[in-house]
Amino acid sequence: MIAILHFFLALFVSPLLFGIINKIKALFAGRKGPPILQLYYTLFKLWQKSRVYSKTTTSIFQFAPFVSLTCVICATLIVPFAGQKALLSFSGDLILFIYLLAFSRFSIILSALDTGSSFEGMGASREVSFSIFTEITLLLSFTVCAIKAQTLSLSGIYTYFSLQMLHPTLLLIGLALIIVLLTESCRIPIDDPNTHLELTMIHEVMVLDHSSTELGIIFYTAYLKLWLFISLVTGLFLPTLSFFLKEFYSLGAIVLLTSIIGIIESVMARFRFIKIFDFILTGLALAFFAFVLQVVGIL
């Protein structure tokens, strides 16, 4: 029952996170910034607009955003919140989680290449190249957690960690996951969501030709994905608390991590394309280091 509430919480609150990030970036820049609920208004506006299609595109272009959103919604069903069991959990659901995100990426890549634009092809190519390494990092991080918790479901892992003392290995995993998070949700230093030059975009350039409801769906999918990754990171550091406190604590942690992302975006510049691989591989190295520590049994 409480898991259903968590699920709807994710569905409704996720756009707020981007609002927070934008607000913090504005504060750093000395601007007033858009209201924190701006993204809800944007979604509502996009929802009502008329559609513009390129004459090159096919039906794949029109349906892909919906498939992508479905994948991320299903992934939301698997991810636990506040140390509670998720709606859907079974041995091996962490593999399904990774593959669902891949499926979501697959549909967006197809819709990007459907336009026949070389900008979107470039974006798709870059996105896939990065994902090759983020997927491994994600899987390896989950593996270390799974070995520690001796279970293969995300719910099991996060319930275990909500009952444990803070573990040093988790810091490494947390860092690796944050790098995955920044890459997967296309934030600075990987990708600048506010850039205005198509050549330097990665994720944004893939959706250049989308409009109206479909663009809204793609935005919303990104918000939900950010929520998922942030709750995956914060869930690792959930202390043992009583029932309702856990929820509040988790929400607080999520807002905190979101603000940290906002601060990172405000104080850092985007990496050069070649450097991005180094950055992502750093995450992989961190996760692998955690794995080695786990195997050797030092920590």
Place this chain on the structure above:
Amino acid sequence: MILMLFSLVFFSLSMLTALFTNKKIWLFSMVAASFLGIAAATKILINPINNTINIPWHIPLGNFSIEIDALSAIFILLICLFAPLYAIYGQSYLNHSDKKQLTIFYPLLIISMLFVVMAKNGFLFLLSWEIMSIAGYFLITFEDDEHSLKSGFIYLVATNIGMLFLLPFFLLLGNNNLDFQCLSGNSLIFLLGFIGFSTKAGVFPFHGWLPKAHPVAPSHVSALLSGVMIKMGIYGILRMIILLNEPQIIWGYICIVLGVFSALIGIFSALSQKELKTILAYSSIENIGIILLAIGLTIIGKSKDLPILTILALTATIFHIINHALFKGLLFLGAGAISKATQIKNINLLGGLHKKLPLLSGLFLIGVMSMTAMPLFNGFIGEFFLLLASLKGLLLGDFFAIIPLLSLCFIAALCFMLFSSVYSIIFLGEERSSFKLSKIPSPMLRIMGIIALLCTLFGTLPFVLFPIIKKAVFLFLPNVDIATLQESKTTLYKLSISFSIFFLVLMTLLLIRHQILKNRKIVITSTWGCGYDKITAKMQYNFSSFVQPIAFLFQKFFFHFSNHNLKDLFPKEENFLITPFDFLTKYFYKPLMEKLLLISEKTKKIQHGRTQFYIFYIFLTLVFLLLWKGQ
């Protein structure tokens, strides 16, 4: 067993009718034979009685004995499912006047494969193995041009090298009796057999022939070769593990290491190709590598006595064998349909086919999604269980399992990159060159439809295959308790539940979409080109540019970049080319072959064509034999 015999009779019948060029009877007996074969295998899977034939024969080393157990039955199902489908496809795919070479050797290949999986005697096995290889040769050289003959020759050499290892393997296995029940062996024997079988399967470093031989055959034959025939090598390895009974852990490590290499080499080589069928052939090597990873984990599980690991890994093995046969078949048939429609082989010249051939595009997309292991499609199930098995191995303290885990994840991601772009380049965007479309005969699309349906069925409801897997597990672990088996069954059900939730969510979203967008205005414009509107189709991203970042990152190991130095103020015309870097051929096979040629050049002296000397050689041999045995 009677059913199976009838099936064999019908297959032979179709081979005979091929001589008298009656197309209808040929097809009819092929289909009838396959139905009988499927019935026989199903019957034996349900109730394994009366499944052996054992007749003494005049050939030494044991009896003529065949038996259908669970493992044989799985492969019989595979063979008999695809044989008639590909035969029907082939009828409309080829419009050559002279097809005898195909119609005779196609059934022969099927019969010999059936005998390979049924044989329970080493001699019979080798005999059918050799017939299978030769039938394969005649199918590969079907086009009869210089290129296909050369590829066929390479295939033949590779096959014979495999045989070179299989002969001592069987001779060492049994003393004076090659019936399978009286065989036993050690690690050396395993290695001999492994090399022999893996040459057929196209495992690194014995894979060089596969991407040369498979693409030159007609598409449906390539589908049969890539989907089913190379699995005979996998069958051999699995059968060997059962025969040798007590597997050593080192065998598992060998399988995993070679599996990782095969998969990596396969996928990286595929990334730098341009012809669809070559890409598919390389991806077969990759998938064989994945199957080997699963087999390796099975062996480790069995030798370490971890039944749960064995069960999961074996489930992964069998799922991936079946699924790979399905989606690779579908993709090869799709490649055939594309080349039939456009006459173009280089995918960088294709594009925008979705609008013109929507049905083909849909079917190919299903194949691609299975190939890239997207959830809801069958390729996912095998990879899921392999990852699950590795994770389980890690939980149980076998840290070696991190290698299959990470490498599979990496390979799957590369495969994702490869096939998402292959599909998009061929079917989406604008046409990259002008080509005339010819019509695709509808039976071809129907056959592809059947296979695509099976891909989605086994992808969404994978538990329908569970009974087969259960039987196979009992073959490997005769005294496993049902409770451990139940766990993988539950996982299969849970996966199906997740998929149905996925389907429900998707349907709801699409319903909402339909409702709100029904009356919404649509504006059609051209694609955004940064304000530039003289965009041509050539400016689109193509396959080579799509894979460039990864090729650049791994250029030291797998790729060869052509020199491109745009240096001067007014640079001249430049080409840019990514080619695969085949270090194995360069540093191993080529020097080896050169040495061999040198030696044969020298030994040529005793082979000069003078009859007197040949008779003298025979005489010398006889004397030697008399002295040796006549004491």
